[in-house]
Amino acid sequence: MKPHSGPLRAATADRVQPSNAFLICAAAWAVPGLGHLWLGRRQKGIVFLIAVPLMFLFGLWLEGRLFPFQISEPLVALAFIADLGIGLPYFIAKSVGAGAGRVVAITYEYGNAFVIVAGLLNMLVVLDVFDIAKGRK
Amino acid sequence: MTSHLGLMIVFALFVSTVFATLMRDDPKQQLMFGARLFAGFVASGILIGWLLYPLPL
Numbered sequence: 001m002k003p004h005s006g007p008l009r010a011a012t013a014d015r016v017q018p019s020n021a022f023l024i025c026a027a028a029w030a031v032p033g034l035g036h037l038w039l040g041r042r043q044k045g046i047v048f049l050i051a052v053p054l055m056f057l058f059g060l061w062l063e064g065r066l067f068p069f070q071i072s073e074p075l076v077a078l079a080f081i082a083d084l085g086i087g088l089p090y091f092i093a094k095s096v097g098a099g100a101g102r103v104v105a106i107t108y109e110y111g112n113a114f115v116i117v118a119g120l121l122n123m124l125v126v127l128d129v130f131d132i133a134k135g136r137k
Numbered sequence: 138m139t140s141h142l143g144l145m146i147v148f149a150l151f152v153s154t155v156f157a158t159l160m161r162d163d164p165k166q167q168l169m170f171g172a173r174l175f176a177g178f179v180a181s182g183i184l185i186g187w188l189l190y191p192l193p194l
Contacts, residue, residue, distance in 0.1 A: 043164060044159075047155075047158045048158065051154045052155065054151070055151040058151075107139050107144070110139075110148075113148065114148065114151075117148070117151075117152065121152070121155045124159060125155070
């Protein structure tokens with residue numbers, strides 16, 4: 001990966017205080033792409049803002065399930081953590097009753113894959129935001 | 138739209154878009170890398186599908 005060098009890297013590192021890096025990461029988690037937009041990486045932010053929630057919505061449309069936290073079922077608990085990676089869209093979907101998951105639907109497992117991977121991809125996006133905020137990229 | 142191949146292509150499109158955007162900074166490089174990733178995902182999916190075809194399940 002080719003890191004940013006010169007003025008852009010210096011400007012990013014100067015602008016972000018260490019305590020702010022965690023605040024930016026929290027924003028990046030809550031709204032996919034917001035962290036990159038905050039740090040001035042507009043093109044990347046817009047791509048994440050569109051692609052990640054769209055993948056999540058596609059998974060819900062395929063009747064995927066938003067898994068609950070069940071410590072007695074380790075795989076369900078892991079799926080919950082992955083689902084939670086998407087941030088606010090998880091809670092919005094829960095609040096409107098989406099993501100019940102119809103097990104007999106032919107697309108149920110596909111939907112789960114889309115929802116889970118959207119959350120995991122957003123976790124990678126948050127890690128990228130952290131690196132940028134720390135001036136590593 | 139709900140065929141296994143169709144959904145695999147849509148899945149590969151989303152994942153390669155995010156990976157390419159994360160791993161490249163220049164939009165042209167993102168496009169090239171994303172296209173290669175997408176082709177790799179789809180080709181390997183089809184290849185693995187054919188390799189698994191004779192296995193009894």
